[in-house]
Amino acid sequence: MTTSTASTASRVSARFAAITPSATLAVDAKAKALKAQGRPVIGFGAGEPDFATPDDIVEAAVQAAKDPAMHRYTPAAGLPALREAIAQKTLRDSGYEVDPASVLVTNGGKQAVFQAFASILNPGDEALLPTPYWTTYPEVIKLAGGVTVPVFAGADQDYKVTVDQLEAARTDRTKVLLHCSPSNPTGTVYTPEETRAIGEWALAHGIWVITDEIYEHLLYEDAQPAHIVALVPELANQTLVLNGVAKTYAMTGWRVGWMIGPLDIVKAATSFQSHLTSNVSNMAQRAALQAVSGSLDTVHLMREAFDRRRQTMITMLRQIDGLEVPTPKGAFYAYPNVENILGRSIRGTVPTTSAQLADLILDEVEVAVVPGEAFGPSGFIRLSYALSDDDLVEGVGRVQELLAEAR
The missing domain is CATH 3.40.640.10 (Type I PLP-dependent aspartate aminotransferase-like (Major domain))
Incomplete structure (x- = not known):
């Protein structure tokens, strides 16, 4: 058998080696893996409507x-x-x-x-x-x-x-x-x-x-x-x-x-x-x-549900001391600024980046959010409200309780 002296890194083209995996899909995959283990994880990571495709399209x-x-x-x-x-x-x-x-x-x-x-x-x-x-x-x-x-x-x-x-x-x-x-x-x-x-x-x-x-x-x-x-x-x-x-x-x-x-x-x-x-x-x-x-009637019904969830999420996020939450007027995402949370102690941990904060939220209250580093600078988190009303309230409620402990 011939032993190659080439390193593992050199086996992959420079073009492909430079690619960073999708952070949003990674967060979603981690949340689903934890769910499969029986943990009550609520995922705000995926940009994916939770509705079924309309029957006429199927x-x-x-x-x-x-x-x-x-x-x-x-x-x-x-x-x-x-x-x-x-x-x-x-x-x-x-x-x-x-x-x-x-x-x-x-x-x-x-x-x-x-x-x-x-x-x-x-x-x-x-x-x-x-x-x-x-x-x-x-x-x-x-x-x-x-x-x-x-x-x-x-x-x-x-x-x-x-x-x-x-x-x-x-x-x-x-x-x-x-x-x-x-x-x-x-x-x-x-x-x-x-x-x-x-x-x-x-x-x-x-x-x-x-x-x-x-x-x-x-x-x-x-x-x-x-x-x-x-x-x-x-x-x-x-x-x-x-x-x-x-x-x-x-x-x-x-x-x-x-x-x-x-x-x-x-x-x-x-x-x-x-x-x-x-x-x-x-x-x-x-x-x-x-x-x-076809008609946009079903689309409008889905939009009404997203709008209801949007309002619920924004109201609940704004109840968290230290978050700055601009009003999203499109898509199905909220993007709060969490810079005033960073550097504060939460259950014995002091997150200094939004990535660390997202990890803490997942570890402590089993809620998956995407850190701002996936989308540019640190200091933000993204939450999708394309999930059920009950899961949304439960998930944001857990985040409220955790971040209320920030000192």
């Missing part, structure tokens, strides 16, 4: 599974009927027309995110990333050869970056801006005026915009839809729009997303996808076709 997949035509390869860019339906849905929901040829159906929203960045970034190009950010964005930018430039906005700014901040971060290497509203992880929502200003700034400087609109239907209180291409139509030729069925229709496991953009970019991304995965599962595509073509 039935569309069942019928597709019985259709021999769906047992074969189909176009890598997506079923023509689904691409047409996504174009029609964009007109209905976002207020602007899209050529179905400009739509690429992907294996979930994450594939759309990667292919969007990979299709426009060259090595050394800079991507402006409003921070706190979804944990996957910087990893994808890195894989695409780009350089992440964080632009931080704290709780005092409602987690929204300004045009002045973006301009201060811009260099001659700036290629693209990521825009996500409603936001994961903060739940913040940019107003139409704020969105238009950002779009006009990007247009003036020839900067691409990748806009992630996966939470578009989850808006609360006075939050209004704000689609950057509709507000700044001239930006269409330098914008990639990302979306999918996961959050809106409780279809996270179905893995259907899409990107919309200029024809040359979509064609290049389609060529890449033809080698990487080819077409998305036909049964999932037919389910997505039913989702985007």
Whole structure:
């Protein structure tokens, strides 16, 4: 037997070795593992609706599974009927027309995110990333050869970056801006005026915009839809729009997303996808076709439940001394600032980072939250309210009791 002298680290490519695993999925997996051991863990980690996929959508997949035509390869860019339906849905929901040829159906929203960045970034190009950010964005930018430039906005700014901040971060290497509203992880929502200003700034400087609109239907209180291409139509030729069925229709496991953009970019991304995965599962595509073509009545019912849970969570979190809790007006996340808790003794432990605090919360009261380090700077935690009302009250109640002991 030949013994290799190569180290374990060198066996993995530098590109893959540099990837940080998804922190949100790691927290969710740990919570589920503890539950499997019989521990009464309540998980606020996963960004996943707790509702079942609506029956009509499931039935569309069942019928597709019985259709021999769906047992074969189909176009890598997506079923023509689904691409047409996504174009029609964009007109209905976002207020602007899209050529179905400009739509690429992907294996979930994450594939759309990667292919969007990979299709426009060259090595050394800079991507402006409003921070706190979804944990996957910087990893994808890195894989695409780009350089992440964080632009931080704290709780005092409602987690929204300004045009002045973006301009201060811009260099001659700036290629693209990521825009996500409603936001994961903060739940913040940019107003139409704020969105238009950002779009006009990007247009003036020839900067691409990748806009992630996966939470578009989850808006609360006075939050209004704000689609950057509709507000700044001239930006269409330098914008990639990302979306999918996961959050809106409780279809996270179905893995259907899409990107919309200029024809040359979509064609290049389609060529890449033809080698990487080819077409998305036909049964999932037919389910997505039913989702985007159907009524939004069930979506509105789910939103009402999320809104009720949102209000409960915010009320309870604000009862904890030391937490600063901006009001999330979109998605299904709360993102409290916990800096005033850090450095205080809690049951004999003094957490100095939000990661340490999250570990303490899980160990002491069996509640899983995601620390701010997953989304940028320490000093914050993310809690999803996409879980049952009873579990929400029980889980936040446990956190209240624990943090009340901070000295």
